[in-house]
Amino acid sequence: MSARVQFTTGFSRRYTGGVREFTVEAKNLRGVIKAMDRLYPGLGERLEEETTVAIDGAIHETAYFQPIREGCEIFFIPKLEGG
Amino acid sequence: MNDIAPTRFKWVGTRPIRPDGVPKVTGRAMYGADFATAGTLYGKVLRSPHAHARIRSIDTSKAAALPGVKAVVTAEDFPDHKFEYVGPERVAQNFWHMTRNVMAREKALYEGHAVAAVAAISRSVAEEAASLIAIDYEVLPHVIDVDEAMKPDAPLLFEDMITRGIEPAPTKPSNIAKRVEFNLGDVEAGFAEADEIVEKEFKTAAVHQAYIEPHACVARFDADGQAEIWASSQGHFVIRALTAKLLNMPVGDIRVTPAEIGGGFGGKTIVYLEPVATLLAKKSGRPVKIVMSRDEVFKASGPTSGSSMWVKIGVKRDGTIIAAKGEFKFQAGAFPGSPVMNACLCAFAPYNIPHQHTIGYDVVCNRPKSAAYRAPGSPISAFGVESVLDILAKKIGMDPLQLRLKNAARAGTPMIFGPKLGHGGYAETLEALVNHPAYKTPLGPNQGRGVASGYWFNGGGESSASVQVNEDGTVIIATGSPDIGGSRASMALMAAETLGIDYNQIRSIVADTSSVGYTHVTGGSRVTFATGMAVVEASKKVVDELRGRAAMIWDVDVEGVIWEDGQAKPASSNVGDFAPMPFKELAAKKALTGGPITAAASVNAGGMAPGFSTQFCDVEVDPETGKVTILRFVAAQDVGTAIHPSYVEGQIQGGVAQGIGWALNEEYIYDRNGRLDNAGFLDYRVPVASDMPMIEPILVEVPNPAHPYGAKGVGEVNIVPPMAAIANAIDSAIHRRLTELPMSPPKVRAALDAGQAD
Numbered sequence: 150m151s152a153r154v155q156f157t158t159g160f161s162r163r164y165t166g167g168v169r170e171f172t173v174e175a176k177n178l179r180g181v182i183k184a185m186d187r188l189y190p191g192l193g194e195r196l197e198e199e200t201t202v203a204i205d206g207a208i209h210e211t212a213y214f215q216p217i218r219e220g221c222e223i224f225f226i227p228k229l230e231g232g
Numbered sequence: 233m234n235d236i237a238p239t240r241f242k243w244v245g246t247r248p249i250r251p252d253g254v255p256k257v258t259g260r261a262m263y264g265a266d267f268a269t270a271g272t273l274y275g276k277v278l279r280s281p282h283a284h285a286r287i288r289s290i291d292t293s294k295a296a297a298l299p300g301v302k303a304v305v306t307a308e309d310f311p312d313h314k315f316e317y318v319g320p321e322r323v324a325q326n327f328w329h330m331t332r333n334v335m336a337r338e339k340a341l342y343e344g345h346a347v348a349a350v351a352a353i354s355r356s357v358a359e360e361a362a363s364l365i366a367i368d369y370e371v372l373p374h375v376i377d378v379d380e381a382m383k384p385d386a387p388l389l390f391e392d393m394i395t396r397g398i399e400p401a402p403t404k405p406s407n408i409a410k411r412v413e414f415n416l417g418d419v420e421a422g423f424a425e426a427d428e429i430v431e432k433e434f435k436t437a438a439v440h441q442a443y444i445e446p447h448a449c450v451a452r453f454d455a456d457g458q459a460e461i462w463a464s465s466q467g468h469f470v471i472r473a474l475t476a477k478l479l480n481m482p483v484g485d486i487r488v489t490p491a492e493i494g495g496g497f498g499g500k501t502i503v504y505l506e507p508v509a510t511l512l513a514k515k516s517g518r519p520v521k522i523v524m525s526r527d528e529v530f531k532a533s534g535p536t537s538g539s540s541m542w543v544k545i546g547v548k549r550d551g552t553i554i555a556a557k558g559e560f561k562f563q564a565g566a567f568p569g570s571p572v573m574n575a576c577l578c579a580f581a582p583y584n585i586p587h588q589h590t591i592g593y594d595v596v597c598n599r600p601k602s603a604a605y606r607a608p609g610s611p612i613s614a615f616g617v618e619s620v621l622d623i624l625a626k627k628i629g630m631d632p633l634q635l636r637l638k639n640a641a642r643a644g645t646p647m648i649f650g651p652k653l654g655h656g657g658y659a660e661t662l663e664a665l666v667n668h669p670a671y672k673t674p675l676g677p678n679q680g681r682g683v684a685s686g687y688w689f690n691g692g693g694e695s696s697a698s699v700q701v702n703e704d705g706t707v708i709i710a711t712g713s714p715d716i717g718g719s720r721a722s723m724a725l726m727a728a729e730t731l732g733i734d735y736n737q738i739r740s741i742v743a744d745t746s747s748v749g750y751t752h753v754t755g756g757s758r759v760t761f762a763t764g765m766a767v768v769e770a771s772k773k774v775v776d777e778l779r780g781r782a783a784m785i786w787d788v789d790v791e792g793v794i795w796e797d798g799q800a801k802p803a804s805s806n807v808g809d810f811a812p813m814p815f816k817e818l819a820a821k822k823a824l825t826g827g828p829i830t831a832a833a834s835v836n837a838g839g840m841a842p843g844f845s846t847q848f849c850d851v852e853v854d855p856e857t858g859k860v861t862i863l864r865f866v867a868a869q870d871v872g873t874a875i876h877p878s879y880v881e882g883q884i885q886g887g888v889a890q891g892i893g894w895a896l897n898e899e900y901i902y903d904r905n906g907r908l909d910n911a912g913f914l915d916y917r918v919p920v921a922s923d924m925p926m927i928e929p930i931l932v933e934v935p936n937p938a939h940p941y942g943a944k945g946v947g948e949v950n951i952v953p954p955m956a957a958i959a960n961a962i963d964s965a966i967h968r969r970l971t972e973l974p975m976s977p978p979k980v981r982a983a984l985d986a987g988q989a990d
Binding site for chain 2: 155156157158159162198199203205206207208209210212214215222224225226227228
């Protein structure tokens with residue numbers, strides 16, 4: 150499956166030299182993280198530890214099992230806390 | 233988008249009596265301070281009288297020598313930790329900071345900062361011992377206000393703190409721990425298109441969560457290195473994890489049992505006492521109980537941040553919001569970690585605004601470390617944003633609900649943090665108020681009506697549950713979620729619905745860390761959604777097990793058995809002519825059919841939907857005294873499916889009540905020495921019953937398709953709009969724009985005395 154991956158400005162500035170958008174092939178979020186880690190070694194760990202993910206607008210915890218749909222939009226966003 | 237019709241449920245959406253009601257009203261519920269075990273010692277924490285002081289030395293010899301004293305600890309007894317931020321940026325933990333907040337090392341950074349602790353055979357001996365601890369302080373200049381703390385010549389809490397989030401990194405240290413920034417579109421180009429632009433500065437006070445029950449715990453440390461903690465908290469797994477980390481213990485060596493909790497609102501998601509009590513128990517060889525006084529709760533546990541902010545919004549004459557910008561400066565307290573990033577992300581989230589820009593600063597100052605409080609950060613930025621929107625609505629002559637409706641974010645609206653909004657629900661809250669009969673009722677002299685909205689993410693994440701079927705057909709559900717908002721009832725309702733049995737057959741409990749799988753805190757409005765999913769999953773496994781047991785009894789394949797209305801039935805007449813077998817009958821045959829019927833499930837729940845709330849209130853301002861009386865408060869909230877509507881209504885009313893306190897009276901007041909002047913409920917004025925109008929909750933049900941029953945988080949977003957709604961109503965009443973919280977009588981009087989009406 151081909152998915153469009155996007156980062157926030159701050160995150161991309163820190164880890165991908167300011168590049169915010171990527172297209173990756175993957176079946177699930179594990180595949181997306183692996184693909185990003187191949188492009189930027191060490192990035193996978195940062196994604197696992199620092200982000201929540203929005204897949205087509207629906208927010209999930211960043212976890213390997215999340216399935217990827219053809220053409221979906223994946224945003225890695227800062228992890229959040231509540232009260 | 234979804235096909236969940238609430239009316240098709242038998243139990244979900246009903247209002248059974250709360251299972252925790254009887255022990256609470258009869259005084260039998262066991263709160264944190266109620267637990268006792270043989271030989272328990274009393275712990276007392278000695279706290280700094282200074283807002284900022286270097287600790288030159290601590291002499292505990294006299295305290296340790298006092299008869300009846302069994303242990304004394306200072307920071308030297310705690311392992312130190314590496315200076316590093318661990319985990320996600322927003323919620324990054326730095327255990328170098330955390331261990332210093334639990335027990336001061338080099339410096340005391342706020343009045344009330346723990347500097348030593350003792351354990352003794354009685355409370356009075358412990359207090360006397362604490363008074364015998366001699367500390368040589370070098371008192372340092374302090375800073376309380378966030379704008380003052382950001383100045384280049386401000387006293388520094390950490391002489392080597394370099395602001396994170398700025399590139400290149402600054403060369404000089406400051407109190408600004410971090411800067412964050414978010415962008416959508418081109419905000420300056422957007423302002424160039426605007427017909428009306430309003431910009432304004434605002435300030436909000438630090439306010440405490442003001443839970444009735446103070447922090448309390450009992451800790452035991454056995455000779456084999458195993459520890460046990462009984463504590464009131466919003467997450468006993470987090471108490472375990474943080475205590476283990478701070479004391480360099482394996483997680484498996486600590487068992488934490490949750491007490492009943494008397495309010496948390498975010499403030500009980502961290503540790504203060506538990507590592508101290510555990511260390512005192514280790515040193516003394518006896519269990520140790522520590523209970524904070526109210527004074528300690530105010531001085532040493534987290535309020536939410538006070539703030540200073542600037543908001544600028546531009547609209548077209550037809551009401552289209554074209555550009556919005558905000559700069560938010562938050563007090564973090566003595567250690568970094570205010571909710572300013574949330575403020576930046578939530579500020580404009582209810583609206584479809586093509587050009588947005590937010591900047592946030594996390595600033596340390598000599599106050600207690602801020603802690604989460606109901607939708608942390610969002611109410612603060614909403615006060616500024618929703619006030620400016622009200623000014624704009626009045627400028628262009630548009631009804632404030634219609635302005636918001638015209639610009640309402642809907643599914644697919646781009647958000648400042650990247651993705652498109654995944655769920656609707658906001659516009660529906662606006663429509664509920666537009667159509668409310670009271671919205672059009674005329675008002676009298678000195679009366680005004682105000683509107684505001686709010687957004688909150690809502691959480692998901694890791695939760696666990698187990699279901700046990702007893703031999704008489706009753707059921708025990710155990711989860712790892714402390715019940716602060718009615719979750720035991722909600723869990724039982726979802727289990728009853730899934731199992732097809734009577735709600736009254738189910739007992740719902742909160743299990744300790746050794747008796748149920750890991751469950752994240754009760755916070756972020758996540759429990760009904762995430763723990764609910766675990767309960768439903770476990771209940772489905774029980775249903776599958778019961779189908780298997782019936783298939784065994786009927787000697788048919790399990791595929792030939794269906795589960796309907798709490799009974800096993802043949803899937804068709806081809807399976808055989810069997811009478812339906814009820815839940816109770818199958819439970820009674822458990823031994824014959826394979827033994828106890830139990831199931832457990834754990835989830836990392838995703839697909840959570842955000843919460844939106846829109847509220848209006850009517851106020852009357854007494855021009856003589858400046859006192860604001862709330863006449864009416866109507867709060868509409870998208871709640872997904874209301875699993876237990878009475879609890880959902882209670883959440884809405886509670887959030888609004890706290891918002892009214894934040895708006896009108898609550899604040900931390902410091903003297904010139906940086907000491908808190910109002911550390912008690914006599915002087916820190918939370919709303920009382922006579923301050924409250926009837927708060928009318930309106931449940932707008934837009935179910936979340938990612939949850940089996942459509943649940944969304946409901947606990948937090950209701951506290952986001954009230955401060956701005958009240959400010960907007962005051963402006964409508966007296967034509968004075970109040971920009972600083974709390975809007976207490978002296979401030980209202982001063983506004984009336986000063987200058988022209990707006």
